[in-house]
Amino acid sequence: xxxxxxxxxxxxxxxxxxxxxxxxxxxxxxxxxxxxxxxxxxxxxxxxxxxxxxxxxxxxxxxxxxxxxxxxxxxxxxxxxxxxxxxxxxxxxxxxxxxxxxxxxxxxxxxxxxxxxxxxxxxxxxxxxxxxxxxxxxxxxxxxxxxxxxxx
Amino acid sequence: xxxxxxxxxxxxxxxxxxxxxxxxxxxxxxxxxxxxxxxxxxxxxxxxxxxxxxxxxxxxxxxxxxxxxxxxxxxxxxxxxxxxxxxxxxxxxxxxxxxxxxxxxxxxxxxxxxxxxxxxxxxxxxxxxxxxxxxxx
Numbered sequence: 001x002x003x004x005x006x007x008x009x010x011x012x013x014x015x016x017x018x019x020x021x022x023x024x025x026x027x028x029x030x031x032x033x034x035x036x037x038x039x040x041x042x043x044x045x046x047x048x049x050x051x052x053x054x055x056x057x058x059x060x061x062x063x064x065x066x067x068x069x070x071x072x073x074x075x076x077x078x079x080x081x082x083x084x085x086x087x088x089x090x091x092x093x094x095x096x097x098x099x100x101x102x103x104x105x106x107x108x109x110x111x112x113x114x115x116x117x118x119x120x121x122x123x124x125x126x127x128x129x130x131x132x133x134x135x136x137x138x139x140x141x142x143x144x145x146x147x148x149x150x151x152x
Numbered sequence: 153x154x155x156x157x158x159x160x161x162x163x164x165x166x167x168x169x170x171x172x173x174x175x176x177x178x179x180x181x182x183x184x185x186x187x188x189x190x191x192x193x194x195x196x197x198x199x200x201x202x203x204x205x206x207x208x209x210x211x212x213x214x215x216x217x218x219x220x221x222x223x224x225x226x227x228x229x230x231x232x233x234x235x236x237x238x239x240x241x242x243x244x245x246x247x248x249x250x251x252x253x254x255x256x257x258x259x260x261x262x263x264x265x266x267x268x269x270x271x272x273x274x275x276x277x278x279x280x281x282x283x284x285x286x287x288x289x
Contacts, residue, residue, distance in 0.1 A: 135278045
């Protein structure tokens with residue numbers, strides 16, 4: 001470790017064989033096991049590597065973090081844009097720049113595919129995740145999320 | 153949304169001190185930099201001191217220094233020392249129980265929730281990075 005940063009961390013594309021580690025990591029940060037969701041995301045990133053991304057932060061045989069997203073084109077009239085829809089870091093590895101390196105890596109991939117904007121959506125009360133994205137320089141964008149219940 | 157004067161003074165003081173963590177600055181130093189009242193700022197610094205965000209250093213060359221954790225301290229932590237974010241309970245205000253009053257309350261709550269979320273998710277460290285990207289006057 002240098003200045004609290006891990007020097008032996010590898011940021012790379014996830015493999016299907018990472019599924020167990022991804023689920024372990026997910027269990028550390030959320031209370032909702034979702035193996036099918038993770039499998040589909042990893043598979044999607046393998047079959048559409050130019051538009052869908054699932055990166056992991058690997059240290060030895062452990063995953064310390066993950067980030068996933070995709071390029072969306074002309075959604076809501078927006079030019080090609082990178083969307084991050086999940087990020088997670090092992091609580092024991094926080095403040096070691098794992099999240100920052102994952103964020104920078106996925107932004108680099110978005111950029112290579114022609115996207116000049118990165119977006120995400122975070123719960124208003126998820127201050128830890130919001131703080132992370134803001135620390136990377138993200139601000140509120142031009143869209144407002146609206147929703148309503150449509151119960152029968 | 154406007155912040156009260158004391159809140160703005162507090163934010164300026166914390167940002168200035170946090171940007172120079174190895175230095176001690178007097179109220180006058182900070183007041184000069186932001187063109188604000190040193191007397192008013194001194195009172196604000198005492199509140200920040202009681203909250204454990206800054207520390208007074210006595211003696212020659214004394215002043216204040218930042219002792220908070222810039223990576224964790226949010227704007228909300230500072231703002232809430234000086235003013236509430238979100239209006240007081242208006243349920244007893246005239247008209248509050250009418251459908252129009254209830255609808256207005258719903259809209260105001262949305263605005264306040266957004267303000268609270270924004271202030272809670274921006275840390276002093278993030279603010280310093282943001283300020284670093286702004287043009288100097």
